[in-house]
Amino acid sequence: MSQSTKPRLTDLPEWKALAAHYEVMRGVHLRELFARDPQRAERFTLSAAGLTLDYSKNRVTAETMQRLTALARACGVETARAAMFAGEPINRTENRPALHVALRNRSNTPIYAQGHDVMPEVNRVLARMQAFAQAVRSGEWRGFTGKPIRAIINIGIGGSDLGPAMAYEALKAYARRNLTVRFVSNVDAAHIGEATRDLAPEETLFIVTSKTFTTQETMTNAQTARAWCLAALKDEKAVARHFVAVSTNEKEVARFGIDPQNMFEFWDWVGGRYSLCSAVGLALMVAIAPEHFLAMLDGFHAMDRHFAEAPLERNLPVILGLLGVWYNNFFGAATHAILPYAQYLCRFPAYLQQADMESLGKSVDQQGRKVGWQTGQIIWGEPGTNGQHAFFQLIHQGTRLIPADFIGFCRAATGRAGQPCPAVLSGRTGCAALPSEIPRREIANHHVKLMANFFAQTEALAFGRTTAEVAKQGVLPELVPHKVFEGNRPTNTILAEELTPGVLGALIALYEHKIFTQGVIWDIDAFDQWGVELGKELAGRIQGELTAKAEPDLRHDSSTNALIQRYRQAPRMGATS
Numbered sequence: 001m002s003q004s005t006k007p008r009l010t011d012l013p014e015w016k017a018l019a020a021h022y023e024v025m026r027g028v029h030l031r032e033l034f035a036r037d038p039q040r041a042e043r044f045t046l047s048a049a050g051l052t053l054d055y056s057k058n059r060v061t062a063e064t065m066q067r068l069t070a071l072a073r074a075c076g077v078e079t080a081r082a083a084m085f086a087g088e089p090i091n092r093t094e095n096r097p098a099l100h101v102a103l104r105n106r107s108n109t110p111i112y113a114q115g116h117d118v119m120p121e122v123n124r125v126l127a128r129m130q131a132f133a134q135a136v137r138s139g140e141w142r143g144f145t146g147k148p149i150r151a152i153i154n155i156g157i158g159g160s161d162l163g164p165a166m167a168y169e170a171l172k173a174y175a176r177r178n179l180t181v182r183f184v185s186n187v188d189a190a191h192i193g194e195a196t197r198d199l200a201p202e203e204t205l206f207i208v209t210s211k212t213f214t215t216q217e218t219m220t221n222a223q224t225a226r227a228w229c230l231a232a233l234k235d236e237k238a239v240a241r242h243f244v245a246v247s248t249n250e251k252e253v254a255r256f257g258i259d260p261q262n263m264f265e266f267w268d269w270v271g272g273r274y275s276l277c278s279a280v281g282l283a284l285m286v287a288i289a290p291e292h293f294l295a296m297l298d299g300f301h302a303m304d305r306h307f308a309e310a311p312l313e314r315n316l317p318v319i320l321g322l323l324g325v326w327y328n329n330f331f332g333a334a335t336h337a338i339l340p341y342a343q344y345l346c347r348f349p350a351y352l353q354q355a356d357m358e359s360l361g362k363s364v365d366q367q368g369r370k371v372g373w374q375t376g377q378i379i380w381g382e383p384g385t386n387g388q389h390a391f392f393q394l395i396h397q398g399t400r401l402i403p404a405d406f407i408g409f410c411r412a413a414t415g416r417a418g419q420p421c422p423a424v425l426s427g428r429t430g431c432a433a434l435p436s437e438i439p440r441r442e443i444a445n446h447h448v449k450l451m452a453n454f455f456a457q458t459e460a461l462a463f464g465r466t467t468a469e470v471a472k473q474g475v476l477p478e479l480v481p482h483k484v485f486e487g488n489r490p491t492n493t494i495l496a497e498e499l500t501p502g503v504l505g506a507l508i509a510l511y512e513h514k515i516f517t518q519g520v521i522w523d524i525d526a527f528d529q530w531g532v533e534l535g536k537e538l539a540g541r542i543q544g545e546l547t548a549k550a551e552p553d554l555r556h557d558s559s560t561n562a563l564i565q566r567y568r569q570a571p572r573m574g575a576t577s
């Protein structure tokens with residue numbers, strides 16, 4: 001269906017049918033749905049690419065799911081999905097394909113962008129990354145004074161930071177422990193200052209990661225890193241041994257002084273927030289070793305194939321996307337919580353914030369018309385069990401509906417890529433641990449408690465506790481309403497055996513394709529991000545006003561003018577007058 005003939009979302013009969021169905025479903029409790037159907041959990045559980053999704057604790061019936069998939073079909077999700085994998089320019093406002101699936105196309109079948117197969121280029125850069133990672137890890141790559149590299153700092157922001165930073169945390173169990181790996185993004189000097197203060201420049205390697213190589217924060221941090229390095233090494237030639245670049249912009253890389261030989265390229269068809277599998281993942285690859293990076297790509301690819309091939313009814317990303325539409329557009333849920341029960345996934349909610357909110361935070365449709373429906377939700381979250389002692393109260397007993405994804409693992413991460421130490425499973429000791437490591441028996445003990453909380457929370461959220469149940473506990477009558485849990489709070493449970501590189505890849509791809517599905521349904525461009533430009537433009541102008549010697553002619557609103565004046569009048573470090 002061509003864009004011009006595409007009917008508006010809310011005019012579709014499938015949308016109207018869902019609106020009518022919502023009127024029936026809004027009063028139905030999960031207690032009733034589970035009581036009605038003993039097979040409910042089985043009916044609403046699916047597995048793919050090492051992940052199991054139980055979506056039975058959602059306020060849906062088989063009819064709801066059938067109506068939602070009918071909507072997805074009417075919106076052209078299948079055609080759009082095929083267009084993405086075929087390299088069509090689905091990022092319309094930038095006239096580009098969004099081909100991150102090519103970066104992890106482990107089957108190596110040709111994938112075309114603008115008529116040419118991108119796989120040879122993808123494989124060539126991947127091979128260069130591997131050679132570089134091995135050279136750094138083995139000590140073959142030396143710093144300017146001949147010392148091996150002991151610290152890597154990735155300098156980047158947004159998609160050039162969040163992906164590798166999140167995945168490095170997630171896969172720390174696989175990381176080389178005698179290599180310090182840090183990620184600097186904020187233009188606040190505190191970030192680069194704290195990241196470098198205990199490091200030796202002659203043993204530190206900076207990876208400057210920026211698709212455009214013009215991003216203010218990254219360039220400022222990179223210049224500061226260069227000055228820090230040269231202050232110690234006192235020779236411009238040192239830059240070649242201590243700086244490499246990841247970018248699409250060779251000209252700017254060379255202008256910065258990095259030898260293009262030390263540049264790892266990627267392509268304009270890789271969106272920043274979808275770039276972890278490109279050379280943007282270089283710091284991660286050095287940290288965890290190429291074989292684990294490749295295992296992560298395998299996991300991405302397995303989920304890509306599932307998304308491309310499974311019918312919508314049995315397609316994990318599509319189901320997550322549709323449930324999001326159900327709560328966002330029909331129940332009016334403004335936010336969606338991401339709750340990983342894994343400390344290693346502590347940066348996952350922040351990573352998904354960019355992936356989801358930068359993709360779906362749009363208010364015009366593909367033809368530039370104002371949409372007449374809600375688009376992206378607010379994505380937020382923290383790892384469990386910490387969140388339970390902080391914001392869970394509001395999810396359990398607050399007045400708002402907050403759908404949530406619970407992500408958990410059957411066993412603690414071992415750093416052994418799916419070959420668990422038998423002791424972890426049985427709770428016995430047996431595998432050799434480093435003297436400073438927590439005994440494996442203790443890890444198993446922690447994990448069972450973590451997972452008991454994981455399962456308890458989704459049960460409590462779904463089923464709550466009724467007035468009658470509270471009263472039975474002999475509670476003072478005036479306290480009864482305070483102790484009642486309404487329940488009927490929807491959750492998805494995503495369970496995997498262990499947080500391995502492959503499982504992490506599948507998990508990220510699951511959310512990428514969820515976001516894609518929602519972008520198609522809401523008829524928006526999920527691959528551009530024009531909304532970040534205005535702030536950048538104004539900051540450029542204001543920077544001049546903050547530093548001007550003479551009193552600037554401020555032409556902002558009265559609030560911004562007054563704040564700038566206040567800043568100018570305060571004594572500051574580095575002030576020239």
Ligand code: F6P
Pocket residue numbers: 157158159160209210211212213214215218272273358529532
């Ligand atoms: O400002 C937003 C953004 O363009 C993101 O989309 C991107 O991931 C980030 O900035 C960093 O951009 P670059 O990799 O070009 O430095």
